[in-house]
Amino acid sequence: NAGVTQTPKFQVLKTGQSMTLQCAQDMNHNSMYWYRQDPGMGLRLIYYSASEGTTDKGEVPNGYNVSRLNKREFSLRLESAAPSQTSVYFCASSEGVWGPSVEKLFFGSGTQLSVL
Amino acid sequence: GIQVEQSPPDLILQEGANSTLRCNFSDSVNNLQWFHQNPWGQLINLFYIPSGTKQNGRLSATTVATERYSLLYISSSQTTDSGVYFCAAGGGATNKLIFGTGTLLAVQP
Numbered sequence: 001n002a003g004v005t006q007t008p009k010f011q012v013l014k015t016g017q018s019m020t021l022q023c024a025q026d027m028n029h030n031s032m033y034w035y036r037q038d039p040g041m042g043l044r045l046i047y048y049s050a051s052e053g054t055t056d057k058g059e060v061p062n063g064y065n066v067s068r069l070n071k072r073e074f075s076l077r078l079e080s081a082a083p084s085q086t087s088v089y090f091c092a093s094s095e096g097v098w099g100p101s102v103e104k105l106f107f108g109s110g111t112q113l114s115v116l
Numbered sequence: 117g118i119q120v121e122q123s124p125p126d127l128i129l130q131e132g133a134n135s136t137l138r139c140n141f142s143d144s145v146n147n148l149q150w151f152h153q154n155p156w157g158q159l160i161n162l163f164y165i166p167s168g169t170k171q172n173g174r175l176s177a178t179t180v181a182t183e184r185y186s187l188l189y190i191s192s193s194q195t196t197d198s199g200v201y202f203c204a205a206g207g208g209a210t211n212k213l214i215f216g217t218g219t220l221l222a223v224q225p
Contacts, residue, residue, distance in 0.1 A: 042214075045212060104161050105149065105161060106161060
Protein backbone atom coordinates (compact mmCIF):
# COMPACT_ATOMS: atom_id res chain seq x y z
CA ASN A 1 0.00 0.00 0.00
CA ALA A 2 1.31 3.43 -0.94
CA GLY A 3 -0.78 5.20 1.72
CA VAL A 4 -0.97 8.94 0.99
CA THR A 5 0.87 10.12 -2.12
CA GLN A 6 1.63 13.77 -2.84
CA THR A 7 3.05 15.38 -5.95
CA PRO A 8 5.25 17.24 -6.61
CA LYS A 9 7.87 16.88 -3.86
CA PHE A 10 9.51 20.21 -4.66
CA GLN A 11 8.31 23.30 -6.52
CA VAL A 12 9.61 26.81 -7.08
CA LEU A 13 7.17 29.48 -8.25
CA LYS A 14 7.38 33.14 -9.07
CA THR A 15 5.00 35.54 -7.36
CA GLY A 16 1.67 35.51 -9.17
CA GLN A 17 2.04 32.07 -10.75
CA SER A 18 -0.52 29.37 -10.09
CA MET A 19 -0.14 25.68 -9.35
CA THR A 20 -2.01 22.66 -8.06
CA LEU A 21 -0.72 20.20 -5.48
CA GLN A 22 -2.07 16.71 -5.96
CA CYS A 23 -2.89 14.19 -3.25
CA ALA A 24 -4.24 10.65 -3.45
CA GLN A 25 -4.84 7.99 -0.81
CA ASP A 26 -5.46 4.28 -1.30
CA MET A 27 -6.76 3.44 2.18
CA ASN A 28 -10.43 4.05 1.36
CA HIS A 29 -10.48 6.89 3.88
CA ASN A 30 -13.40 9.27 4.00
CA SER A 31 -11.68 12.44 5.21
CA MET A 32 -8.74 14.28 3.66
CA TYR A 33 -6.82 17.38 4.73
CA TRP A 34 -4.25 19.92 3.64
CA TYR A 35 -1.80 21.34 6.20
CA ARG A 36 1.09 23.74 5.96
CA GLN A 37 4.20 23.65 8.15
CA ASP A 38 6.34 26.72 8.71
CA PRO A 39 9.70 26.83 10.56
CA GLY A 40 9.32 26.74 14.33
CA MET A 41 5.59 26.15 14.12
CA GLY A 42 3.35 23.17 14.21
CA LEU A 43 1.09 22.21 11.35
CA ARG A 44 -1.84 24.45 10.49
CA LEU A 45 -4.94 23.23 8.73
CA ILE A 46 -5.70 24.93 5.41
CA TYR A 47 -8.77 23.01 4.20
CA TYR A 48 -10.35 19.68 4.82
CA SER A 49 -12.90 17.39 3.22
CA ALA A 50 -14.91 15.33 5.67
CA SER A 51 -16.33 13.19 2.90
CA GLU A 52 -16.53 13.01 -0.88
CA GLY A 53 -18.34 16.07 -2.20
CA THR A 54 -17.72 18.33 0.81
CA THR A 55 -14.96 20.79 1.68
CA ASP A 56 -14.51 23.20 4.59
CA LYS A 57 -12.07 25.90 5.63
CA GLY A 58 -9.45 25.27 8.25
CA GLU A 59 -7.31 27.74 10.19
CA VAL A 60 -5.50 29.42 7.27
CA PRO A 61 -7.61 29.10 4.06
CA ASN A 62 -6.90 32.50 2.47
CA GLY A 63 -5.14 32.27 -0.90
CA TYR A 64 -6.03 28.60 -1.45
CA ASN A 65 -8.76 26.57 -3.10
CA VAL A 66 -9.40 22.84 -2.94
CA SER A 67 -11.19 20.17 -4.91
CA ARG A 68 -12.27 16.76 -3.68
CA LEU A 69 -12.17 15.09 -7.06
CA ASN A 70 -13.37 11.70 -5.79
CA LYS A 71 -12.94 9.63 -2.67
CA ARG A 72 -9.24 9.05 -3.37
CA GLU A 73 -8.08 12.49 -4.52
CA PHE A 74 -7.93 15.93 -2.89
CA SER A 75 -6.09 18.76 -4.62
CA LEU A 76 -4.89 22.15 -3.34
CA ARG A 77 -4.63 25.11 -5.72
CA LEU A 78 -2.73 28.34 -5.33
CA GLU A 79 -4.30 30.77 -7.82
CA SER A 80 -1.76 33.58 -7.44
CA ALA A 81 1.22 32.52 -5.36
CA ALA A 82 2.71 34.91 -2.80
CA PRO A 83 6.02 34.70 -0.88
CA SER A 84 3.99 34.20 2.33
CA GLN A 85 2.89 30.85 0.89
CA THR A 86 6.44 29.52 0.96
CA SER A 87 6.06 26.48 3.19
CA VAL A 88 6.00 22.71 3.36
CA TYR A 89 2.57 21.35 2.49
CA PHE A 90 1.26 18.06 3.79
CA CYS A 91 -1.76 16.12 2.71
CA ALA A 92 -3.36 13.74 5.21
CA SER A 93 -6.27 11.37 5.43
CA SER A 94 -8.32 9.65 8.12
CA GLU A 95 -11.02 7.04 8.18
CA GLY A 96 -13.63 9.13 10.01
CA VAL A 97 -16.39 11.16 8.40
CA TRP A 98 -17.07 13.79 11.03
CA GLY A 99 -14.29 16.27 10.33
CA PRO A 100 -10.62 16.88 10.97
CA SER A 101 -10.59 15.78 14.56
CA VAL A 102 -11.68 12.22 14.16
CA GLU A 103 -9.53 9.13 13.98
CA LYS A 104 -5.82 8.80 13.34
CA LEU A 105 -4.24 10.99 10.70
CA PHE A 106 -1.95 9.51 8.06
CA PHE A 107 0.33 11.94 6.23
CA GLY A 108 1.91 12.14 2.82
CA SER A 109 5.61 12.90 2.45
CA GLY A 110 5.14 16.62 1.87
CA THR A 111 5.72 19.22 -0.84
CA GLN A 112 8.36 21.87 -0.31
CA LEU A 113 7.15 25.04 -2.06
CA SER A 114 9.18 28.21 -2.53
CA VAL A 115 7.60 31.36 -3.91
CA LEU A 116 10.10 33.95 -5.09
CA GLY B 117 -10.11 27.49 20.35
CA ILE B 118 -7.87 24.90 21.92
CA GLN B 119 -4.31 25.92 22.75
CA VAL B 120 -1.63 23.21 22.70
CA GLU B 121 1.71 23.65 24.42
CA GLN B 122 4.60 21.20 24.34
CA SER B 123 7.65 20.93 26.56
CA PRO B 124 10.56 20.89 26.47
CA PRO B 125 11.14 22.63 23.12
CA ASP B 126 14.51 20.89 22.69
CA LEU B 127 16.04 17.78 24.18
CA ILE B 128 19.44 16.12 23.73
CA LEU B 129 19.90 12.55 24.95
CA GLN B 130 22.61 9.96 24.96
CA GLU B 131 21.66 6.68 23.34
CA GLY B 132 20.02 4.40 25.89
CA ALA B 133 18.54 7.19 28.02
CA ASN B 134 14.85 7.59 28.82
CA SER B 135 12.77 10.74 28.30
CA THR B 136 9.34 12.20 28.90
CA LEU B 137 7.71 14.72 26.59
CA ARG B 138 4.72 16.70 27.78
CA CYS B 139 1.69 18.15 26.00
CA ASN B 140 -0.72 20.52 27.76
CA PHE B 141 -4.02 21.52 26.21
CA SER B 142 -6.36 24.30 27.25
CA ASP B 143 -9.78 22.70 26.85
CA SER B 144 -11.49 19.34 26.96
CA VAL B 145 -10.61 17.16 24.00
CA ASN B 146 -12.00 14.12 22.24
CA ASN B 147 -8.94 13.58 20.12
CA LEU B 148 -5.26 13.55 21.10
CA GLN B 149 -2.54 12.25 18.83
CA TRP B 150 1.25 12.05 18.93
CA PHE B 151 3.38 12.22 15.78
CA HIS B 152 7.06 11.79 15.00
CA GLN B 153 8.60 13.81 12.18
CA ASN B 154 11.89 12.21 11.16
CA PRO B 155 14.88 14.22 9.89
CA TRP B 156 13.65 13.66 6.32
CA GLY B 157 10.34 15.33 7.09
CA GLN B 158 8.08 12.29 7.14
CA LEU B 159 5.26 12.47 9.71
CA ILE B 160 4.35 9.19 11.39
CA ASN B 161 1.37 8.71 13.66
CA LEU B 162 2.57 7.22 16.96
CA PHE B 163 -0.56 7.19 19.09
CA TYR B 164 -4.22 8.07 18.97
CA ILE B 165 -4.87 8.53 22.69
CA PRO B 166 -7.72 10.83 23.83
CA SER B 167 -7.52 9.17 27.26
CA GLY B 168 -5.77 6.36 29.08
CA THR B 169 -2.44 4.69 28.39
CA LYS B 170 -1.05 2.89 25.36
CA GLN B 171 2.27 1.23 24.67
CA ASN B 172 4.03 0.39 21.43
CA GLY B 173 7.47 -1.13 21.93
CA ARG B 174 9.79 1.39 23.58
CA LEU B 175 7.19 4.14 23.32
CA SER B 176 4.22 4.69 25.54
CA ALA B 177 1.74 7.51 26.01
CA THR B 178 -0.64 8.57 28.74
CA THR B 179 -3.41 11.15 28.50
CA VAL B 180 -5.13 12.49 31.61
CA ALA B 181 -8.03 14.28 29.99
CA THR B 182 -9.45 15.67 33.23
CA GLU B 183 -6.15 17.41 33.96
CA ARG B 184 -5.60 18.39 30.33
CA TYR B 185 -2.22 16.87 29.61
CA SER B 186 -0.60 14.01 27.78
CA LEU B 187 2.84 12.47 28.19
CA LEU B 188 4.97 10.57 25.70
CA TYR B 189 7.61 8.26 27.17
CA ILE B 190 10.61 7.11 25.18
CA SER B 191 12.67 4.39 26.82
CA SER B 192 16.15 3.17 25.83
CA SER B 193 16.37 5.86 23.17
CA GLN B 194 18.06 5.16 19.84
CA THR B 195 19.52 7.50 17.25
CA THR B 196 16.56 6.67 14.99
CA ASP B 197 14.28 8.31 17.58
CA SER B 198 15.72 11.71 16.62
CA GLY B 199 13.37 14.21 15.06
CA VAL B 200 10.47 16.37 16.12
CA TYR B 201 7.60 15.04 18.22
CA PHE B 202 4.25 16.76 17.78
CA CYS B 203 1.18 16.57 19.91
CA ALA B 204 -2.17 17.47 18.34
CA ALA B 205 -5.47 17.91 20.15
CA GLY B 206 -9.03 18.40 19.01
CA GLY B 207 -12.45 18.94 20.53
CA GLY B 208 -14.87 21.68 21.48
CA ALA B 209 -17.10 23.60 19.10
CA THR B 210 -14.92 23.46 15.99
CA ASN B 211 -13.58 19.94 16.54
CA LYS B 212 -10.42 20.81 14.60
CA LEU B 213 -7.07 19.18 15.34
CA ILE B 214 -4.59 21.78 16.65
CA PHE B 215 -0.88 21.03 16.64
CA GLY B 216 1.68 22.09 19.21
CA THR B 217 5.01 23.53 18.09
CA GLY B 218 6.83 20.28 18.81
CA THR B 219 9.77 18.95 20.81
CA LEU B 220 13.03 18.62 18.88
CA LEU B 221 14.82 15.48 20.07
CA ALA B 222 18.41 14.64 19.24
CA VAL B 223 19.75 11.25 20.34
CA GLN B 224 23.51 11.07 20.26
CA PRO B 225 25.44 7.77 19.89
